[in-house]
Amino acid sequence: MASTEDHLPKPQPQRMSRRAKTVLNVAAGGVLLLVVAVAIGACWLFRESENMAITKATYDAVVVGQPESEAKRLLPHGQSKIAAKLARKGGLTAKQDNAACRHYLSRDEQAAHAGHLLVYQVCFAAESKSVAAKSRLEVGNLAPRGPRSADRLEH
Helix, strand or coil: CCCHHHHCCCCCCCCCCHHHHHHHHHHHHHHHHHHHHHHHHHHHHHHHHHCCEECHHHHHHCCCCCEHHHHHHHCCCCCCHHHHHHHHHHCCCCEECCEEEEEEEECCCCCCCCCCEEEEEEEEECCCCEEEEEEEEEECCCCCCCCCCCCEEEC
8 A cells, every 4th residue: 555655755855046146256265365465465475474574693693894795695585564663653754864774573582562573673874785774673663552652662
């Protein structure tokens, strides 16, 4: 004897509406775009980190009056854009007394105050092709709000 279930129609799988497919495709595209943007940002940050920081020993090895070619062999190629922005915030400029300056974060030396970063600046004189000046700046108050703490410039 056949059961009553054999005569009932089998349920058909629900088909997704056109609107639901469109929404799903747009969401998937957005997620893919976000993943690509994060990957590009991570690559930029990795590349930037290679030129971002130097050790105190490297900073000390660069001497005022040293030929530019010797100093650039010690320093990473390029400079840190982040350190340059922090240096501008602390009052240093990219050009100082007709000398082009590079900025680096400290890799191993800590700032004396909490919430501060150490920025090294090395300036090269165009006419003499040598190290014209170097500075060590402690940049503070990295938070967007709150009272401004004093920045300190050391030579």
